[in-house]
Amino acid sequence: MMEDLQPGQKLARGVARYLRSLGYAPLEEFVPVRGLRVDVMALGPKGELWVIECKSSRADFQSDSKWEGYLDWCDRYFWAVDLEFPTELLPDGSGLIIADPYYAEIIRMAPEDKLPPARRKKLIQKFAMDSARRLQALRDPRLGRDGLLLGGAGDGTPEE
Template structure:
């Protein structure tokens, strides 16, 4: 193997969404959270970013790259069942007044993000938290293993 392992883009996100994802992940890291993009939930849905802090609190960030993306999305309320805090992340030109009051707001670009409104805390039940923490740990470890051996069998989807 030569050099460092590289991530392979999955092709689902627009360039605008990928840029926002990068900036939000940088923002979260600066706050001490680790984020996993495109995190699969037991419901079958995918969170744009699932993030974990040092205390075990789980946040989900739903990226909205444009107004049409927001208006077409009816699944975001389901994410509340899988996190302690729910955020929307949008670009600086996004009209914030159309976003629901019950979520936090991050505004960002490819280089970072800023917290505009904190997300309300909705603590997860203990059993749900444990299941999500295990799923997050396995996702992170599985993705790291796949970086080092993309052809490894048995890693499944993370």
Template sequence: MGPESLARAGDALADDPAALRVARGVCRLFDRLGHVGLTEFVLRGGRRADVLALGPGGELSIVEIKSCLADFRSDGKWPQYLEFCERYYFAVPLGFPLEVLPEDQGLIVADGYDAAILREADRRPIAAARRKAVTLRFGQVAARRLRLLLDPEGVGPGFAG
């Protein structure tokens, strides 16, 4: 099972090859920075973060991937993610019109091989209880996805990627 299959936990990235390439570059960037990222992470309330990264000190970052201008213009839900992370980034492919993105959020440009932070995200505190809940869920989701590699048919109905 390859990375594309693991992304299918939520299917949105897997259905958009450009977004999947950006996610791959973003996750490689976070790996270099000492963070670990999960794609298509379902938050409380059913919202799905394109990438949720957990840093070495427990900090949480969310990355919203926009593969094209139409994708950005059709999506107004991104402010709802801010309460779940200390840092929030938009990640876009090379050639995306950067001037349309909010200047008060972080910005990453990525391709299928790497990524670069063009604008660092401001750090905002989140409630300790929220951090704990998201971090525990992060661990559970990561463990279940890893288990899928060992036993793809063995994951029960309670699996929510």
């Protein structure tokens, strides 16, 4: 399974493991709003929301033109890169996490820019709904991406 992951996904896995050790609930490939997909969104124990973008190479970083749009959807914004990444490319004023496929560590804490309460509430609700749907899809593989049953339910195929 590890060999099926792209380099950025491997970093995201290590970041997610680290965040869990800090008491955060990470969710990979979260869409806060149409048109934006963050690599990792993490919900903290006090309701704080962090966005972590995983960059596996210089080219990966330089091809990302949407990252500044993520700043409006989190309290703290981090880059996660491996030890070989040229960190001088990363913008000042953001957090830095060094990661590998198995673990990570915060090197520079991101500055805090608290979300407005209404946006925070909306994001936490979307985070919870997306998480619950993903869990249910894992437990019931007959569910499609939209949460509707594939086959069964009156279409002539037996229910499982």
